[in-house]
Amino acid sequence: MDQQEVFTKVVGILKPFVKAPEALATVSMETSVLKDLKVNSARLVDVVLEIEDTFGIAVTDAQADSVKTVGDAVNLILAAKA
Amino acid sequence: MIGDDVVDLDDPAIAAHHLRPRFLDRVLHPSERAALSATRSPKVFLWSLFAAKEATYKLVSKLGTPVIFAHAEFVVDDGFRSVRHRDVEAVLEIETDVARGFTHAVARTAGSSRYQRQVEAIPVGADASREARQALLRAMAAQLECAPSELIIERAPKPGSWDGFGPPRLLRHGVPTTVDVSLSHDGRFVSFAAQLW
Numbered sequence: 001m002d003q004q005e006v007f008t009k010v011v012g013i014l015k016p017f018v019k020a021p022e023a024l025a026t027v028s029m030e031t032s033v034l035k036d037l038k039v040n041s042a043r044l045v046d047v048v049l050e051i052e053d054t055f056g057i058a059v060t061d062a063q064a065d066s067v068k069t070v071g072d073a074v075n076l077i078l079a080a081k082a
Numbered sequence: 083m084i085g086d087d088v089v090d091l092d093d094p095a096i097a098a099h100h101l102r103p104r105f106l107d108r109v110l111h112p113s114e115r116a117a118l119s120a121t122r123s124p125k126v127f128l129w130s131l132f133a134a135k136e137a138t139y140k141l142v143s144k145l146g147t148p149v150i151f152a153h154a155e156f157v158v159d160d161g162f163r164s165v166r167h168r169d170v171e172a173v174l175e176i177e178t179d180v181a182r183g184f185t186h187a188v189a190r191t192a193g194s195s196r197y198q199r200q201v202e203a204i205p206v207g208a209d210a211s212r213e214a215r216q217a218l219l220r221a222m223a224a225q226l227e228c229a230p231s232e233l234i235i236e237r238a239p240k241p242g243s244w245d246g247f248g249p250p251r252l253l254r255h256g257v258p259t260t261v262d263v264s265l266s267h268d269g270r271f272v273s274f275a276a277q278l279w
């Protein structure tokens with residue numbers, strides 16, 4: 001799976017949890033999950049569980065805590081799948 | 083130090099989380115899971131636990147040591163009176179209003195007794211972050227017997243934090259006050275807590 005494929009899937013996972021849907025129009029690797037997309041803390045747990053299911057990986061709390069941007073999530077997944 | 087968190091209980095997005103084992107495993111300590119399975123209102127119970135953990139995270143993150151937000155490591159006691167995170171124990175007070183549809187947790191460090199808390203409903207489409215600040219400013223102006231215009235709430239830059247800013251602080255005439263504050267917003271509600279002294 002390449003970066004673009006993972007990116008598209010991550011954006012698809014985030015979509016239902018985003019409170020600022022207009023920010024999705026310009027979403028990039030640099031977009032902040034909490035600040036720009038306004039995913040709140042409870043929804044973030046849902047996102048982590050969806051990522052685990054979709055990509056068949058385990059994400060620790062420390063890894064989840066380190067994810068600030070969409071790109072951080074994509075890189076975390078790519079590293080776990082490598 | 084003080085932290086608070088409000089949860090809109092009528093948000094359809096959280097209607098079934100109390101039935102999702104993986105979510106429960108991720109956010110709850112085994113003792114909390116056992117207590118949840120024995121309660122008659124598991125949804126309200128879960129979100130009160132969640133609010134307690136978030137409120138305590140906000141408090142602990144102000145104590146200086148960097149903290150990872152691992153929900154299950156914030157352990158709420160059986161009677162919702164305290165929350166423990168490693169060697170920090172916070173005093174907990176939960177207000178749940180099922181009729182209005184919210185649960186609000188306030189976590190404080192022991193020894194601080196004078197504090198104020200509030201939950202307000204906001205109009206649909208309002209800027210929740212702004213509404214929470216306005217509610218806090220009005221209450222603090224009354225408390226400090228000054229005009230709201232003398233006060234501001236700021237979040238100083240904090241590189242590495244989730245949005246690049248630290249916790250909110252109350253300033254009077256541009257100078258930080260000794261009042262420690264916390265803000266939260268979720269769905270139809272905004273809230274604050276302020277530790278006065």
Ligand SMILES: CC(C)(COP(=O)(O)OP(=O)(O)OC[C@H]1O[C@@H](n2cnc3c(N)ncnc32)[C@H](O)[C@@H]1OP(=O)(O)O)[C@@H](O)C(=O)NCCC(=O)NCCS
Nearest residue numbers: 040041044045064065140143151211244249250265266267
């Ligand atoms: C701080 C945090 C707990 C906020 O939780 P939330 O439920 O999304 O949002 P709330 O409305 O309850 O609280 C937001 C308010 O908390 C305050 N706040 C932000 N960072 C804070 C901190 N480190 N300490 C105390 N208060 C903080 C702000 O005033 C903010 O409101 P504002 O942005 O309008 O000014 C959360 O976003 C966070 O830092 N998360 C860390 C990463 C994480 O959640 N990891 C879990 C991975 S599964």
